Amino acid sequence: MAGEKGRRHDAPLVSDKDNPQTTPLAHAMPIEEIQAQLQTNLEDGLSSSQVASRAEKYGRNELDDGPGVQPLKILVHQVANAMILVMRSTIPCQRVSRLIWLPRS
Secondary structure, X not given: OOOOOXXXXXXXXXXXXXXXXXXXXXXXXXXXXXXXXXXXXXXXXXXXXXXXXXXXXXXXXXXXXXXXXXXXXXXXXXXXXXXXXXXXXXXXXXXXXXXXXXXXX
């Protein structure tokens, strides 16, 4: 590694199941190194055989038929979380105010 041309030694590192070795994140690597790792051509992209091979290995590049974004559900979660935070913040305030304002017997 030491002395490799163009490599940043302080780049963030990542590993994954296909590449168990720890490697720098793509955004921190020189483009030529990324091109070599991905075995692609910057001008022409992937060949038809590479596309077929990768589709077989990784599956098609498609989104599932999941429920997707549900704006109402997002809103309910945000409001519920905000209300819980407000309610929890009132508990210590109530305790402090009772200590201060309640007459001692």
